[in-house]
Amino acid sequence: MYVPGRLRELIRTIRTARTQAEEREMIQKECAAIRSSFREEDNTYRCRNVAKLLYMHMLGYPAHFGQLECLKLIASQKFTDKRIGYLGAMLLLDERQDVHLLMTNCIKNDLNHSTQYVQGLALCTLGCMGSSEMCRDLAGEVEKLLKTSNSYLRKKAALCAVHVIRKVPELMEMFLPATKNLLNEKNHGVLHTSVVLLTEMCERSPDMLAHFRKLVPQLVRILKNLIMSGYSPEHDVSGISDPFLQVRILRLLRILGRNDDDSSEAMNDILAQVATNTETSKNVGNAILYETVLTIMDIKSESGLRVLAINILGRFLLNNDKNIRYVALTSLLKTVQTDHNAVQRHRSTIVDCLKDLDVSIKRRAMELSFALVNGNNVRGMMKELLYFLDSCEPEFKADCASGIFLAAEKYAPSKRWHIDTIMRVLTTAGSYVRDDAVPNLIQLITNSVEMHAYTVQRLYKAILGDYSQQPLVQVASWCIGEYGDLLVSGQCEEEEPIQVTEDEVLDILESILISNMSASVTRGYALTAIMKLSTRFTCTVNRIKKVVSIYGSSIDVELQQRAVEYNALFKKYDHMRPALLERMPVMEKVTTNGPTEIVQTNGETEPAVLETKPPPSGLQPAGGSMLNLQKSLCLDVMEMTSVMLRMVSRFCKSPDHYFFSAGIPSITAYNKNGLKIDFTFERSNTNPSVTVITIQASNSTELDMTDFVFQAAVPKTFQLQLLSPSSSVIPAFNSGTITQVIKVLNPQKVSDSENS
Amino acid sequence: MIKAILIFNNHGKPRLSKFYQRYSEDTQQQIIRETFHLVSKRDENVCNFLEGGLLIGGSDNKLIYRHYATLYFVFCVDSSESELGILDLIQVFVETLDKCFENVCELDLIFHVDKVHNILAEMVMGGMVLETNMNEIVTQIDAQNKLEKSEAGLAGAPARAVSAVKNMNLPEIPRNINIGDISIKVPNLPTFK
Numbered sequence: 001m002y003v004p005g006r007l008r009e010l011i012r013t014i015r016t017a018r019t020q021a022e023e024r025e026m027i028q029k030e031c032a033a034i035r036s037s038f039r040e041e042d043n044t045y046r047c048r049n050v051a052k053l054l055y056m057h058m059l060g061y062p063a064h065f066g067q068l069e070c071l072k073l074i075a076s077q078k079f080t081d082k083r084i085g086y087l088g089a090m091l092l093l094d095e096r097q098d099v100h101l102l103m104t105n106c107i108k109n110d111l112n113h114s115t116q117y118v119q120g121l122a123l124c125t126l127g128c129m130g131s132s133e134m135c136r137d138l139a140g141e142v143e144k145l146l147k148t149s150n151s152y153l154r155k156k157a158a159l160c161a162v163h164v165i166r167k168v169p170e171l172m173e174m175f176l177p178a179t180k181n182l183l184n185e186k187n188h189g190v191l192h193t194s195v196v197l198l199t200e201m202c203e204r205s206p207d208m209l210a211h212f213r214k215l216v217p218q219l220v221r222i223l224k225n226l227i228m229s230g231y232s233p234e235h236d237v238s239g240i241s242d243p244f245l246q247v248r249i250l251r252l253l254r255i256l257g258r259n260d261d262d263s264s265e266a267m268n269d270i271l272a273q274v275a276t277n278t279e280t281s282k283n284v285g286n287a288i289l290y291e292t293v294l295t296i297m298d299i300k301s302e303s304g305l306r307v308l309a310i311n312i313l314g315r316f317l318l319n320n321d322k323n324i325r326y327v328a329l330t331s332l333l334k335t336v337q338t339d340h341n342a343v344q345r346h347r348s349t350i351v352d353c354l355k356d357l358d359v360s361i362k363r364r365a366m367e368l369s370f371a372l373v374n375g376n377n378v379r380g381m382m383k384e385l386l387y388f389l390d391s392c393e394p395e396f397k398a399d400c401a402s403g404i405f406l407a408a409e410k411y412a413p414s415k416r417w418h419i420d421t422i423m424r425v426l427t428t429a430g431s432y433v434r435d436d437a438v439p440n441l442i443q444l445i446t447n448s449v450e451m452h453a454y455t456v457q458r459l460y461k462a463i464l465g466d467y468s469q470q471p472l473v474q475v476a477s478w479c480i481g482e483y484g485d486l487l488v489s490g491q492c493e494e495e496e497p498i499q500v501t502e503d504e505v506l507d508i509l510e511s512i513l514i515s516n517m518s519a520s521v522t523r524g525y526a527l528t529a530i531m532k533l534s535t536r537f538t539c540t541v542n543r544i545k546k547v548v549s550i551y552g553s554s555i556d557v558e559l560q561q562r563a564v565e566y567n568a569l570f571k572k573y574d575h576m577r578p579a580l581l582e583r584m585p586v587m588e589k590v591t592t593n594g595p596t597e598i599v600q601t602n603g604e605t606e607p608a609v610l611e612t613k614p615p616p617s618g619l620q621p622a623g624g625s626m627l628n629l630q631k632s633l634c635l636d637v638m639e640m641t642s643v644m645l646r647m648v649s650r651f652c653k654s655p656d657h658y659f660f661s662a663g664i665p666s667i668t669a670y671n672k673n674g675l676k677i678d679f680t681f682e683r684s685n686t687n688p689s690v691t692v693i694t695i696q697a698s699n700s701t702e703l704d705m706t707d708f709v710f711q712a713a714v715p716k717t718f719q720l721q722l723l724s725p726s727s728s729v730i731p732a733f734n735s736g737t738i739t740q741v742i743k744v745l746n747p748q749k750v751s752d753s754e755n756s
Numbered sequence: 757m758i759k760a761i762l763i764f765n766n767h768g769k770p771r772l773s774k775f776y777q778r779y780s781e782d783t784q785q786q787i788i789r790e791t792f793h794l795v796s797k798r799d800e801n802v803c804n805f806l807e808g809g810l811l812i813g814g815s816d817n818k819l820i821y822r823h824y825a826t827l828y829f830v831f832c833v834d835s836s837e838s839e840l841g842i843l844d845l846i847q848v849f850v851e852t853l854d855k856c857f858e859n860v861c862e863l864d865l866i867f868h869v870d871k872v873h874n875i876l877a878e879m880v881m882g883g884m885v886l887e888t889n890m891n892e893i894v895t896q897i898d899a900q901n902k903l904e905k906s907e908a909g910l911a912g913a914p915a916r917a918v919s920a921v922k923n924m925n926l927p928e929i930p931r932n933i934n935i936g937d938i939s940i941k942v943p944n945l946p947t948f949k
Contacts (some may be wrong), residue, residue: 011867051870058773058869060785080904087873094778117900127882128776152896155886163882189887196884235889237844244888247841287840322803327839358802 004037007051014059027061038069046073047084054088067092067099074106082110082118086125095131104134111141119145120156127160135164139171146178151187158182158193162200172201172208183218188235188242191222195248202255213256216263220270223249227277243284250274250291257299264300271296275308283323286316290327297335310335310342317349322358329353329364336371347372351381354388366396370403378411382421390428397432401425405437415448419455427462430469438474443587445479453492456483460500463508468517474525477512480505481529482584485536502540506530510547523559527551531566535581545570579715674701675730677710693742699730710740719745757883758842759817760787760832761876763865768792771827771865772872776883787811795821795828805839808832822846826862845888849879852890856897874900 010030017023034049050069057063070092073085093100103125110122123145126138142164145157165172175197182194202209226241226249235242253271257264274292279285289312296309313335316328329350336343350372353365366388373381382404389400404425412418422441426433445455459476467473480487484505490497512518512526527548534544548570551563569577666680678696699705706729714720725740763772770788779787790809798806800823808817812832820842821830829846833839850860856875857864865872878893879886887893 007870008867015866055869057781058770060770060781062781078907079900080907083874083900083904084870087870087877091774096778115903117896117903124877124881129778156881159881159884159886162884188889189892192888193884193886237848237888242888243844244841244885247838251838283840284844287838287844290840291838322801323805323840323843326803326805330839357799360803360805360807 004033004045004048004052006048007055010052011055023059024061027056027059031056031061035065038065043076047078047081050084050088054084054091057091063092067097071099071102071106074103074110079115079118082121086121089125090128094129100129100131101133104137107134108138108141111138111145116150116152119153123153123156123160127156127163130160130163130167132167135167136171139164139168139174143174143178146175151185151190154185155187155189155193158190158197162197165200165204169204172205175201176208176211183215183222188245192245192248195219195245195252199248199252199255202252209256213260213263216253216256216266219249219253219256220267223253223270223274227274238282238284239279240282240284240288243288246274246288247291250288250295254295254298257295259300261300267295267299268301268305271301272305272308275305275312280315283321286319286321286324286327290316290331294331294334297331297338306339307342310339310346314346314349317346317353322361325353325356326358326361326364329361329368333364333368333371336368340372343368344372344374344377347377347381351384354384359393362392363396366392366400366403370407373407373411375411375413378407378413379417382408386421386424386428389425394432397429398434401429401433402437405440409444415451416454419445419448419451419458423458423462426469426472426475430472433471435471438471441475442478445475446482446584447586449586452479452483453486456480456487457492457498460487460505460508461498463512467508467512467515470519470522473512473518473522477509477522477525477529480509481525481532484529484533488537502533502537503543505533505537506540506543506547509533513547513551520556520558523556524562527559527562527566531562531569532581534570535578576715669695674699675705676700689745691744693744695740695742696737697730697740698734698737699732700734702732704732705730708738712742714744721745757836758831758833758880758885759812759883760830761880762788762791762828762830762832763872764788764792764828764830765826765862766796766828768796771862772869772876774873774876776880783811791819791830791832792828794819795830804843820846822850824850827865845879845885848888848890849876852879852893855890855894 014023014026017026030052034053037045037049046069050066050073053063053066053069057066066088070085070088073081074089076082076085089100089103093103107122107126110118111126113119113122123142126134126142130138142157142160145153146161148154148157161175161178165175179194179198179201182197183191185191185194198212198215202212223246226246229241232241235245237243240246253263253267257267271292274288275296278288278292280289293309293312296305301309310332313328313332316324317332319325319328332343332346332350350365350368353361354369356362356365366385369381369385385400385404385407389397389404392400404421408418408421412421422444426441445452448455456479459472459479463473463476467476484502486492487505488500488502490499509526509530513523513530518526530544530547534541537544548563548566551559552567554560554563569580666678668676669679670677676698678698680694680696682692682694683690695710697708697710708725708728708730710722710725712720712722721743723741723743725738727738730736730738757776759775759777761772761774761776762770764770768789773784773788775784775787787809790811794806794809798821804821806819806821807815808819812819813834817832817834818839819830819832820839821828822843823829829850831842831846833842852875853860853865853872856871857868875893875897878896879888
């Protein structure tokens, strides 16, 4: 008869395999043998086979055919079988297999077994992988065992109860009577798990929390005994009496003392005692101190105690042990909101941690540094953070750059400093800057009117040497396009003006266009910039015309389209060019989203557009999602500049053709984020120079758009009349539209162009 | 809550893997590989805490690890556990293994995976710490092992005989047995290892 080998032999055999393929072969052979052995329903050796199966499972091979065998083992009378069976159940089974419900009856019987170890096994398995159905069926048994006098079982029952509560929160009340005497135990194991159970109940239900507040004196007493009891060999870990229990009790005290003055007061003394008496030479002592500090910061402790806690954290920061420093930085991050001034005292140590070699510590220090920046220390902190940005690992650069931008925006002492800082970030970490930084920066630059000359000069110098960092090049091209005239005129108050000729500027823009390193977006920026310079430069217009016409046959469709349309501007609509390429006005940030030259859609959309869960109607839009929407519209606006120019060219292209035909075809002017705006055109009956444009706005999102206002502007030669809209609310789900009529008068009668 | 306990060697071979949260088998293997990848990159003198990998919950979870000679002991925990406390727990776990296996080494863990699981089950249950007193744990484990042995019955007889002879203290057998006039000289038996 074939006797299945022991687990040991299997392991030995597998270890002799020299390649992965050999190992797989051995395992497959063994699996086949095990499967046939299972088919024979052999009771004696089932235990061995399942043990081997579990080993193979750990190595990563499929072992699901053993699930039923585990159940048979659990049902066996022998302890050995049950042990392996329950282990197999914990490793191989879970709620998703229907098979697991068959275990419920076995577990129920075993929970009432005469041998405590069998009961222990059952509790362990139920506590590890019990599903909600199993927990519901067996909660009564667990509750019974919670009241037993056997401490071995009692502690297991307590943790099993925690699992039951997690799976089926409604059963929490069932365990309440059993918790009455839990803290009277002498056995530390039971005490420990009881505290865990109480913690879980308090965290889940505010009523339980209120109920258990009366336990605070008892907990304080237990903690006191632990500290004062002196040396007790059975619970000693590196010289401290049961540190695990101390930490657990401190955590429970934290939850009970939160937002409650009486409890917090009852704990003050013991917390001060623990904080001052604990030995800090070993890790265990520091673990207890750490927990104490967290508790002090979380409850309503008196100020002296809080100062003590922050000083302990400060001491931790100077500790040689990296783990302690990490832990200190984490807790300081948690407390910096509430005790800002106290944490500021340790600022220099925190900034030193930026230079640490350990990646985890650097990250924590960086986050904490950003939290500590305020109006007073912004210059010093920025210097350190910029230095950090220079030398840190790539994974930090994006976060660091965004953090610097945010902090600079909030606390910049002067516009020049702000722009300098941004320039510094762009040049050191240019390729890691987030995409939305570019429009934000452009807006910032536009708004600091007096700094235009200085900014464009600095940006020009920055990209002279190296134009590989895309965000930097994009911002620079945009600025040069806008303020190129300031650059060549050489007027700059802030710095030594440099001598730049128009040709040199065009040289650099052209090299950006040609360079392999430039992304398509960047090229678009550069081409538009060159185009804008045609109105600002005087002697090089021909060169610009040539460049633009070259790109009319570019492979890149985006560039090609732009070039063709700009070409059209040169050829047929030269008279409109200056007006179209005028300087951008100051952009406002809050409600409007774009220069007044082009369409503004003042739509206050509900945040449902961006969030996954639609909030109930009538909810105030959250600031964050509004900002996102504004940002995305802002980005669109940058794009819309070119879209608008192109639309104009499109209309301008063949006005004669449309003039006499049935009419100008309607277009969709805007279609994003659920908002769609259509234009339909017709000639006015009364006056042929007037074009009547009807706009229709529809909304395909789930919520209505309220306060919708459409505004438009036209070049000086045209006249515009906006009639009142049908309503200011666009209903959701395209169920209705807002209609508004706009009349555009073109006194010259040459074309029907509309700059809207 | 402890989400997972992993032990693997310096080459990433798993020696023990216990998950307290449900993951499919493929995900489990991927988690082991990912954790090994993250932990093996660490220098010797940096802190023992890491952000969890993407598969095991990302930055909400932390990996707390200790490197002993050829083995990495990694506990993946969420934010409700104290990091320094878990470090101590790993220490207690290793000391308990040491006591149960007499100077534990990697081979012990390889050949007695089930026993290591049993010891772990006495310490951590359902992702929560059950018992931290080393002596208590060892007592319970010994009692359960005894229960197993008593069930082994006839099949266990050879194993029992071997262990009985091993435990015999040969040097203490009297060299000269004197019963009245008869003197028996006992030969010098080599010590049975």
